[in-house]
Amino acid sequence: MSKYEALTGDQAVATAMRQINPDVVAAYPITPQTETVEFFAEYVANGEVTTEFICVESEHSAMSACVGASLAGARVMTATSSQGLALMWEIVYIAASYRCPIVMSLVNRALSGPINIHCDHSDVMGMRDSGWIILFSENCQEAYDNIIQAVRIAEHPDVLLPVVVCQDGFITSHAMERVEVYDDAEVQAFVGTYRPKWSILDVDNPKTYGALHFYDYYYESKRQQAEAMAHAQRPILEVTNEFNRQFNRHYGLFEAYRLDDADVAIVVANSTAGTTKVVVDSLRAQGLKVGLLKPRVFRPFPAKELANALCHLKAVGVMDRSIAFGSMNNAGPLFLELTAALAIHGVHIPIADYIFGLGGRDIKPGEIESVYRDLLRIAETGKVERLVTYLSVRE
Amino acid sequence: MATKLIPKELAKKPDRLSPGHRLCAGCAAPIVVRQILAAIDDPVVVANATGCLEVATTVYPYTAWRVPWVHSAFENAASTIAGIESAYRSMVRRGKIPDRNVKFLAFGGDGGTYDIGFQALSGALERGHQFVYICYNNEAYMNTGIQRSGATPLGAHTTTSPAGSVIPGKQQMRKDLTAIIAAHDIPYVAQAAPTQWKDLMEKVRKAVNCGGPAFINVLSSCNRGWRHETYETLEITQLAVDTCYWPLYEVENGVWRLTYKPKEKLPVEEWLRRQGRFRHLFRPENRHLIDELQAEVDRRWERLLFLCGETFSA
Ligand SMILES: Cc1ncc(C[n+]2csc(CCOP(=O)(O)OP(=O)(O)O)c2C)c(N)n1
Numbered sequence: 001m002s003k004y005e006a007l008t009g010d011q012a013v014a015t016a017m018r019q020i021n022p023d024v025v026a027a028y029p030i031t032p033q034t035e036t037v038e039f040f041a042e043y044v045a046n047g048e049v050t051t052e053f054i055c056v057e058s059e060h061s062a063m064s065a066c067v068g069a070s071l072a073g074a075r076v077m078t079a080t081s082s083q084g085l086a087l088m089w090e091i092v093y094i095a096a097s098y099r100c101p102i103v104m105s106l107v108n109r110a111l112s113g114p115i116n117i118h119c120d121h122s123d124v125m126g127m128r129d130s131g132w133i134i135l136f137s138e139n140c141q142e143a144y145d146n147i148i149q150a151v152r153i154a155e156h157p158d159v160l161l162p163v164v165v166c167q168d169g170f171i172t173s174h175a176m177e178r179v180e181v182y183d184d185a186e187v188q189a190f191v192g193t194y195r196p197k198w199s200i201l202d203v204d205n206p207k208t209y210g211a212l213h214f215y216d217y218y219y220e221s222k223r224q225q226a227e228a229m230a231h232a233q234r235p236i237l238e239v240t241n242e243f244n245r246q247f248n249r250h251y252g253l254f255e256a257y258r259l260d261d262a263d264v265a266i267v268v269a270n271s272t273a274g275t276t277k278v279v280v281d282s283l284r285a286q287g288l289k290v291g292l293l294k295p296r297v298f299r300p301f302p303a304k305e306l307a308n309a310l311c312h313l314k315a316v317g318v319m320d321r322s323i324a325f326g327s328m329n330n331a332g333p334l335f336l337e338l339t340a341a342l343a344i345h346g347v348h349i350p351i352a353d354y355i356f357g358l359g360g361r362d363i364k365p366g367e368i369e370s371v372y373r374d375l376l377r378i379a380e381t382g383k384v385e386r387l388v389t390y391l392s393v394r395e
Numbered sequence: 396m397a398t399k400l401i402p403k404e405l406a407k408k409p410d411r412l413s414p415g416h417r418l419c420a421g422c423a424a425p426i427v428v429r430q431i432l433a434a435i436d437d438p439v440v441v442a443n444a445t446g447c448l449e450v451a452t453t454v455y456p457y458t459a460w461r462v463p464w465v466h467s468a469f470e471n472a473a474s475t476i477a478g479i480e481s482a483y484r485s486m487v488r489r490g491k492i493p494d495r496n497v498k499f500l501a502f503g504g505d506g507g508t509y510d511i512g513f514q515a516l517s518g519a520l521e522r523g524h525q526f527v528y529i530c531y532n533n534e535a536y537m538n539t540g541i542q543r544s545g546a547t548p549l550g551a552h553t554t555t556s557p558a559g560s561v562i563p564g565k566q567q568m569r570k571d572l573t574a575i576i577a578a579h580d581i582p583y584v585a586q587a588a589p590t591q592w593k594d595l596m597e598k599v600r601k602a603v604n605c606g607g608p609a610f611i612n613v614l615s616s617c618n619r620g621w622r623h624e625t626y627e628t629l630e631i632t633q634l635a636v637d638t639c640y641w642p643l644y645e646v647e648n649g650v651w652r653l654t655y656k657p658k659e660k661l662p663v664e665e666w667l668r669r670q671g672r673f674r675h676l677f678r679p680e681n682r683h684l685i686d687e688l689q690a691e692v693d694r695r696w697e698r699l700l701f702l703c704g705e706t707f708s709a
Pocket of ligand 1: 445505544
């Protein structure tokens with residue numbers, strides 16, 4: 001039997017980790033992810049898990065130890081934020097290219113400098129081309145659910161890629177919410193036992209991992225990695241659907257909220273999607289046909305599915321919680337990629353980008369409403385006057 | 396019964412590092428690695444830091460390693476092996492895999508050990524993982540073309556500490572990493588050389604059986620960087636030992652012990668003279684560097700004798 005508990009996002013992730021009881025966890029504290037590591041350390045200390053917990057001296061070593069443990073055939077997890085992820089960077093790529101099914105909880109926090117501890121998505125956007133599967137979570141429940149699914153997705157024999165599960169720093173990680181926590185045994189049955197095909201501990205069949213690949217082989221190894229990513233969507237949906245059936249959820253590649261009959265829509269990930277739903281409801285009550293698309297699977301990017309879901313609209317607004325500096329019009333990464341997806345799939349509708357919430361700057365319903373009003377104007381005129389707008393910033 | 400450390404017995408064991416690798420003729424690293432692997436009868440798993448040993452033994456699709464082996468990056472051999480060792484302990488404890496008495500080794504050059512990988516090594520030692528870290532110490536970044544490291548001795552010419560007309564080679568003494576590792580108070584720390592092969596192999600045996608983390612710093616000549624003939628490798632290594640530039644000792648559970656005492660302590664000049672990287676030191680205006688190096692060798696040797704209980708004052 002599942003039960004409802006009041007949990008923060010960090011605690012929700014730690015709870016999932018307790019239920020998964022991985023073979024190895026290697027992690028290092030950083031705000032706002034720290035509580036996850038602390039809760040997990042407590043589970044270890046109290047014997048609630050039998051995980052080998054490596055309390056490393058840096059995130060670089062955390063990811064390195066995760067890679068080593070994963071190659072040994074262990075089920076491996078870690079958690080970090082911002083600077084921690086930045087310090088891992090070198091090994092983040094290696095984890096993906098060595099096809100290590102590591103699961104990471106990433107509590108999104110702005111990257112330095114200047115230093116800041118609050119939410120934005122500059123950390124995860126830095127790893128978007130690193131070869132990891134990336135999942136977004138709107139709230140504590142989704143963070144919890146995504147972590148459980150991530151294990152199965154990562155270890156799926158047709159995937160074997162690391163998975164990162166994002167949630168918003170403080171907004172989700174430190175907000176206490178009502179979370180449906182499933183029965184331990186049910187979660188354990190869902191994740192099952194990891195049966196790796198290869199292990200560096202197979203001393204009778206010694207293998208070399210991470211050999212030097214020159215121009216004669218490196219390219220093929222990268223080509224294979226692209227192939228793995230290209231085929232990851234089906235297994236992701238398989239695992240998602242199984243999870244939905246078992247735990248009565250409705251996850252997909254993204255969530256469409258009052259989108260079908262909408263004229264305009266906002267595309268926004270993580271916690272702000274929750275605020276946006278409230279705004280959608282209030283504008284709908286005024287008779288305005290507005291909707292929301294909330295991405296869940298960001299890597300592999302579901303370009304065609306997104307284009308299909310948005311093609312009937314008269315205007316689209318992307319809300320980006322980070323800037324791709326020096327890119328076209330200094331837009332955000334989500335906007336850039338979605339724009340390309342729409343163009344490639346022959347969807348030609350006006351689209352604009354709204355940067356918001358950098359370094360944890362609050363985003364209020366009124367500002368989201370102003371985006372919708374902007375989009376409704378664009379829908380009417382068919383003209384985008386400002387491609388990129390920086391919301392609620394002193395300029 | 397462990398294989399006896401006599402050539403007749405050891406020669407019967409299959410090589411765990413195969414011939415055909417691409418390390419240079421004259422390189423001491425494969426000698427060191429083969430001696431180490433031959434000393435261990437149990438299964439081993441190896442993590443290797445980026446460097447000459449790694450690149451030259453695993454050019455895909457070939458590998459010279461007949462034991463499980465991984466390379467991840469330059470500075471993380473210690474944390475990578477820590478992850479593997481933790482996974483092993485976890486899965487054995489959970490009954491997922493049998494306990495095969497696997498030994499975990501990490502190999503790193505001096506760059507990967509003294510410099511960029513120092514933090515990861517220190518952390519892994521402090522956490523008490525059961526592994527042996529071997530530094531094959533050729534006293535510079537050789538893989539990238541002979542750049543200085545924290546292990547490069549005073550006065551040595553490297554491509555980033557060139558002997559110029561104003562600055563005659565490296566300006567700093569090397570750090571005493573073996574002593575720094577000993578300060579971690581781990582069960583076993585040693586310094587060794589492939590010339591005293593039996594001493595090295597005995598140290599490896601103690602290291603893998605010490606019940607905790609262990610570290611062995613092995614002098615490993617690079618004829619390209621040190622500038623000597625390929626056949627002089629071991630002769631010059633012996634001079635490093637006999638000048639007490641590279642003393643052989645161990646620190647077992649905090650007890651320091653000399654494992655080799657030269658019959659006659661030779662002047663460090665005898666070792667320097669044989670290597671092109673020190674050639675410029677023999678010009679009159681640079682002689683003072685030889686004196687400084689000698690004084691430092693003497694100071695560290697005296698301290699070591701004291702720590703080993705060979706003398707009563709330092
Ligand atoms: C993070 C990082 N910085 C720099 C390098 C380039 N690099 C590769 S090997 C190496 C030097 C290795 O020197 P050492 O550890 O002494 O081993 P050796 O090659 O001498 O055996 C360097 C600088 C790298 N691969 N990774």
